[in-house]
Amino acid sequence: xxxGLGGKVAVVAASSQGLGRAIAHELAAEGASIVMCARGxxxxxxxxxxxxxxxxxxxxxxxxxVSKPADVARLAEAARGAFGHVDIxxxxxxxxxxxxxxxxxPEAWQAAFEIVxxxxxxxxxxxxxxMKEHRxxxxxxxxxxxxxxxxxNLLLSNALRAAVTGMARTLANEAAPFGVTVNNLLPGYTxxxxxxxxxxxxxARDGTAPADFYAxxxxxxxxRRLGEPRELAALAAFLxxxxxxxxxxxxxxxxxxxxxxxF
Numbered sequence: 016x017x018x019g020l021g022g023k024v025a026v027v028a029a030s031s032q033g034l035g036r037a038i039a040h041e042l043a044a045e046g047a048s049i050v051m052c053a054r055g056x057x058x059x060x061x062x063x064x065x066x067x068x069x070x071x072x073x074x075x076x077x078x079x080x081v082s083k084p085a086d087v088a089r090l091a092e093a094a095r096g097a098f099g100h101v102d103i104x105x106x107x108x109x110x111x112x113x114x115x116x117x118x119x120x121p122e123a124w125q126a127a128f129e130i131v132x133x134x135x136x137x138x139x140x141x142x143x144x145x146m147k148e149h150r151x152x153x154x155x156x157x158x159x160x161x162x163x164x165x166x167x168n169l170l171l172s173n174a175l176r177a178a179v180t181g182m183a184r185t186l187a188n189e190a191a192p193f194g195v196t197v198n199n200l201l202p203g204y205t206x207x208x209x210x211x212x213x214x215x216x217x218x219a220r221d222g223t224a225p226a227d228f229y230a231x232x233x234x235x236x237x238x239r240r241l242g243e244p245r246e247l248a249a250l251a252a253f254l255x256x257x258x259x260x261x262x263x264x265x266x267x268x269x270x271x272x273x274x275x276x277x278f
Contacts, residue, residue, distance in 0.1 A: 018256035021046035025103035025255065026094050028052055028081045028138060031059040033207035034157055035107045036066075037244030038251045043072035045252050047103065050094040052079040081108055081134040082126075091141035100149060103255045104142045106135040106179075107157040110209050111171035113216050119170055127171040132178045143190065152195035153255045156183050157247075160203045162266060164274050168216075180266055187264035196263035198254050203270025204232045205242035238271030 020042060027039040031053035043049050043066050051066075053059040056078045063076035077093045079086040094101050111127035112119075135156055146152025158176040160166070165173040180199055187197040204210060214225040233239055247269045253259055254267075268274050 016258075018045050018252060018258060020252070020256055023047045023102040023255070024050070024094070024098040024100065025105065026050040026052070026090065026101050026138070026142065027105040027107065028134070029107040029109060030105075031055060031062045033209060034202055034205065034244050034247055035105070036062050037248040038105055038107075038155075038157075039074075040066045040070065041245065041248035041252045042103070042255060043067070043070040043074060045256075046072070047255075048073045048075075048098055050075045050077060050090070050097065050101070052077045052081065052090050054078065054080045081106075081138060082130040084133075084137050087134070087137040087141055094142075095145075100145050101142045102146065102149070102151060103153040103155070104138055105155045105157065105251065105255075106138045108134045110159075110169075110212075111175065113168050113213065114170055115168060116170055123171065127175050131172070131175040132182070135179050136182065139186070143195065146195045147190065147193040150194040152190070152193070153259075154183070154186070154190070154195065154197040155251055155254055156180075156197075156199045158199045158201055158266070160201050160268055160270050160274055162199070162201060163268065163276055168220075184264050184266075191263055194260070196254070196260065198259075198263060199266040200247055200251055200254070201266055201268040201270065201274075202247045203242055203268060203273045204236065205244060205247065205269075207244060210241070236271040236273050240271065242269060242271060 025042045025047045029035040030039040030051040063074045067074040075097045079090045161173045162180045214228040217228045
């Protein structure tokens with residue numbers, strides 16, 4: 016299937032590893048030019064070089080912390096300087112620290128607010144005007160299954176990823192007349208560095224081995240396995256495509272059936 020991504024330009028946040036990297040690779044494989052960003056320069060450059068070599072796409076790495084508005088502005092300037100305009104923006108960030116309500120202080124709330132919600136707001140704010148001007152745009156927010164079914168001990172993720180979802184659903188209606196779609200990707204338990212972090216936290220809290228943590232998750236998932244980053248990336252590529260122009264305001268899970276709700 017030709018997704019029509021040849022000649023398109025995509026900015027993918029937090030893309031040196033995990034889901035962001037998988038999405039950047041998939042979009043590049045479909046013909047898009049890519050602007051990647053992450054905080055760590057060494058890992059970012061390695062990922063950009065590997066994706067460029069594997070796909071022959073033009074890949075521009077920009078060291079940036081998306082929780083800082085000044086870095087987002089610099090990222091946008093670099094993207095426009097390299098390509099003139101941006102067609103696709105994938106908002107993504109590291110997950111906030113695990114914890115309960117009583118164990119989460121004001122500093123943790125503020126940090127999570129900046130990295131989860133405001134990073135998405137600032138990234139969209141940076142690129143939406145150009146998309147509206149070109150009468151084409153795709154905004155993809157990588158959120159979490161927690162927006163539909165909260166997960167124990169992930170208070171900050173449960174709260175702030177839901178905030179991103181509400182913002183995106185409102186924006187979808189505002190942007191639709193301009194040919195811009197806004198959708199959310201809800202990854203389930205997927206083999207990433209974030210899952211390794213959660214396994215370590217669980218091990219420290221309960222004294223269980225990481226292998227037992229993964230086994231418990233697999234028992235909860237109807238597919239009886241963890242997801243792979245490329246499976247979420249495949250959905251991202253479709254939603255970024257011209258063929259998905261009538262799909263907007265949606266929150267779509269890639270979770271092996273873990274979410275039990277009807278909607």
